[in-house]
Amino acid sequence: MAGEKKEKDKEDMMKSMMAPGREIEEQFLKRREIFLWGEINDESAESIVKKILYFDGQGTDDITIFINSPGGVISSGLAIYDAMQFAKSDIATVCMGQAASMASVLLTAGTKGKRSVWEHARVLIHQPLISGNMFGPASDIQIQAEEMLRLREKLNQMLADHTGQPLKKIVEDTDRDFFMSADEAKKYGIVDKVISVKKSK
DSSP: OHHHHHHHHHHHHHHHHHHHHHHHHHHHHHTTEEEEESOBOHHHHHHHHHHHHHHHHHOSSOEEEEEEEOOBOHHHHHHHHHHHHHOSSOEEEEEEEEEETHHHHHHHTSOTTOEEEETTOEEEEOOOOOOSOOOSOHHHHHHHHHHHHHHHHHHHHHHHHHHOOOHHHHHHHTTSOEEEOHHHHHHHTSOSEEEOOOOOO
């Protein structure tokens, strides 16, 4: 009996500890806010795509995606990108910390006029990276290399479409790592405004 009570007390304590987290999550859901925090992969993409489609089905108020990501798997990022473009709702994007690689494409893919970056955040654009070592017949390696080139062209065109920069400039700038401050990202067309974190006195 005492053991059961002890176990119940433990469960109650765990629930009380978890409650604030659930309440915070519920508030984000009510405000139609999504967080892309960390690497872009199949797991994070599934969560984000589901939320975009769910929110979009509930109405056409803005959906906000907060981004702090080093990038990640391109196919996962493209799934998020397509969901953003498919949604009838406007998608506001906010960069906090960093938006690098595939994450920078998602940042600039938000609805024009509703893309922002916090003043100390950084943005990085570059060409797709090949992770790991490629093994196999030369013909297979050639196929993989050609696919990477096609992906590079696709991502460069996306950046050009959303930033308004000439494709030639995008190709040149993404040939190597191209870092931007918040103000530089605005000037480049990645975002529309910089959010100041200074408190007014």
